[in-house]
Amino acid sequence: MSAAAPAQQALKGVDLGTSRIVLATLKGETVALKTELNAFVELPYSKMTEQMLLRENILHRVEGDRIYAYGNRADEFAKFLESDARRPMQSGLLNPAEPKNLEMMEALIESLCGRATKGEKVCLSVPSAPAERSPDLIYHERSMLSIFQRLGYEAQAVNEGLAVVYAELKDANFTGIGMSFGGGMCNMCLAYLGLPVLTIATTRAGDYIDASAASVTGETPTTVRLHKENAAESGFGLEATEGSAIDRALSIYYGDTIETAAQALQSALRDSRRLPRFTGPVPVVCAGGTALARAFLPRLRAALAATELPITLGEITLAKDPMSATAKGALVGAMLNM
Template sequence: MSKAKGLDLGTSRIVLATPNDDESFSYSAQLNAFVALPYSKVTERALQKKGVPHAVEGKEIIAYGDRAAEFANLLQGDTRRPMQTGLLNPQEPKSLEMIELALKRMVGPADKGDKICFSTPAAPPTNENDLIYHERTVRQMLEKLGYQVRSLNEGLAVVYAELEDDNFTGIGVSFGGGMCNVCVSYMGMPAISFSTVRAGDYIDRSASSVSGETPATVRLHKETGFALNGLSPNSVEQALSVYYNDVIETVVNGLATALASRGKLPKLERPATVVLAGGTALAGSFRNELDKALRKHSYPIDLGEVRLASDPLNTTAKGALMAAMLDM
């Protein structure tokens, strides 16, 4: 019997969703990053012993996935990213190779008739052709593994995963590492979508630049209970606050512009729920701040509840899996 899989191919994490027999879903995730280490037998043995996924390439060993960050810290370096701002990273020579390796490892080869749906960002603000390249390349990699492949807008995936009670009508926002993706959906059909490149990585880079701390330290602050609580005496937290708010403002302004620029919008039966997913939305008070910012504008449709997805890190993968299961 053929199977379906949902893949959230994010800038910082790759998440795979698969269905269980009892109609629930399972998730596995991996950091979308790698580190190149000088080859030595000792290092290779250590990696093997610890079960770290790796590949030997001439005089280098490439370690990837969750443990890559650990090795990068050990070597006082930073991890390398196969993706940037939601798309394949043109600055990274090993981008294609690493993504293919990650997909092979996470997704595995398909059985006959297996389907997969992977998430793609909305067209980037600068060059739409980059999205075409990204989408077709990833599609080819998955087809090579034997899957019947379809892609799905990331914001729409959030709607699929979370807005069943609203008949898949509402606004899905995925706050990822490289991009924020927004989709206004009407009964499961996308009406408007857009993306912004001010997201998690932008916050890390900018906060690191003004506070003088390394991006790793900034990330540590972010991931250990940071909350948007207004002015802070701590320079890193203050910087984080400022750039988180900037991300929020960018998305809210984007939504206001997008809705205003759209000539004919459907009349909704009830106010549109806004669902937030992705790691960046996990900061304390993020939802409240976004809610406040959204209420400052007026829109041609009524906005309802603004809420965090039930499982924000797995939401996109779940939505992609639902899309893959649609034709089964």
């Protein structure tokens, strides 16, 4: 190994998302990414099941007469068991209804990130809490930091919206608005020269869209989600005015999600008494899996145009890779701040 390698690998950026956990590391000049689904299933123990999981390289742990299979393949088992996978997180934070929330987060994080090399630093994303859940954020953030500390890392947290700014707005001197439309939340941050001026979150994002569209169409949230994610094949996009009942419901709840985010941004900006003096229009960049829907940006631009903001918005763009922007931004956070 060359002398430069250990120094390069001594930093990690991690996106702890409701749907997926993403790890970003530096490999030479490029950023390497690894992802695990933030979900698990519980199976009854049998030697055969355990051997099958081992053979298939499926992440799992045995506990008494149960086996817990977690990460990317959890969905397959859930489908086979005709149930939904269990989720350690909900709406951006540890899922209070899931007794195995911390244990599974620890297992997933250890599998994805491994133990720290000596002095290794990690920056991990945390959401901003919606007003009613601000004490929950403290618990979430401290619990996540302590998982990484137990693995030997020097750990620091970064707000998810700020991470999007770090990843995408370097050329604007880290000044602008980062928006992450994820599974559990929409996280937003207005940053000025790399400093967070305002962080805002709503809990209307992918899971809300799936659950609401499922509720009015009689489908399961998983069916709706798979339909939505296979947009290219099924033709779902926000530009369409007609389509199947699922498409119509998706379009309505997508609109609701985007408008809720725009309204929340407007309220926070209007209420703020400490806005910096921006010298030009403020760029907006969007990330997160929910922003992948076709014609997402025109819908967001229209929603933002309908608001009255105390600042002038500039270009509204999509991150280069919306699914990895938060993890890349967390890696930048580790480089800038640690």
